[in-house]
Amino acid sequence: MNNQDRRTFLKAGTTLGASILATSAFGVSPTIGKTAPGNEVEKSPPLVKRRTLGTGKHSLEVSAIGLGCMSMTSNSYNPPRDKGEMGKVIRAAFEKGITFFDTAEFYGPFTSEEYVGAALKPLRNQVVIASKFGFKYENGKSIGRDSRPENIRKAVEGMLGRLQTDRIDLLYLHRVDPQVPIEDVAGTVKDLIKEGKALHFGLSEASATNIRKAHAVQPLTALQNEYSLVERVHEHGTLDLCEELGIGFVPWCPVVRGFLADRFNEYTRFSEESRFTAVPYMAPEALKNNMALLNLVYEWAVRKKATPVQISLAWLLAQKPWIVPIPGTTRIHHLEENIGGTDVNFTAAELREFRTAFEKIKLIGVRASESAQKDV
């Protein structure tokens, strides 16, 4: 499929996505807060299916996809977005059935948490808020990793204030600090959980060794790593490890920063300051080469009457029942399209056929399989 064909398809696909949403994607009418005949407040069924991260007393029920709130703030893909406008996106997500919101101290820094806290304050008991610590800051800028217990405690106090809450439902270490044993990090989070300031523990992009060590001190509910149709490095051991230990998996970058929505091509160039510049699969030759994968996703989108983004999210959801992608968006119509992905199903035969086809495409700019076992 050439660029023009893809764009024509995308237009049609988005309309299609919207019509799916209006009917079968939700399967139920949105009734939150509405008064039923007889004046009792109707208890509404969930609008988006639910999934469980982690096991036993460390498990956490969340919507099958969450909302990534990183790109709402200034250090990521967009110019800074207005807090009130992003509040509307966050609240719309909740109204459409999303209960899982992902942020971090690092995003902004600090502003993403402020946006999330303000938007979700009235809904606090109905949502799951995940945030991440692991850096130190000077003059409003990150100056490197810092997971010393005193810095974790300081970070969590700041988070609680910005998120306008008394607890963080899922507290992740954002990146492993090589100067601090992971057991000390897990021990500090364990204490925070005892104190009620955090409810569940997660890691992001940690090595298999560190996952095991941390889990032995404080069982992990989720691992948040990059995973998508483009970046599949964690199929080399990490997903198996999560299955073995009963840890949920939260893919970040599930729509490849918009690549799987046809937002880039070989002529796309990024400014020096752009976060995209450092991403190997966003380099011009990689984008040109990797279009073959996007074309394949388009074929499946036509076949399954969905949009490419919906196929991409549905494929992730089909890999394991304990996978919960967190696509990031600043636009309500993209949010609606993404939610529609939860209603696209693959048969086992389709999954095999799709995999056989995409594994034939040699992607440029993706990680080497051995790197899956290492801290990033």
Ligand SMILES: NC(=O)c1ccc[n+]([C@@H]2O[C@H](COP(=O)([O-])OP(=O)(O)OC[C@H]3O[C@@H](n4cnc5c(N)ncnc54)[C@H](OP(=O)(O)O)[C@@H]3O)[C@@H](O)[C@H]2O)c1
């Ligand atoms: N743990 C970590 O180290 C880590 C790292 C990065 C991110 N994260 C988390 O993961 C979340 C998601 O990752 P990500 O934001 O890097 O990547 P992503 O979700 O793959 O892509 C987000 C980008 O895709 C666009 N997009 C989303 N849905 C779309 C749609 N339906 N149609 C067209 N464009 C669409 C968004 O633009 P629009 O705003 O225009 O929709 C945004 O620029 C983040 O928000 C953050 O919470 C974690």
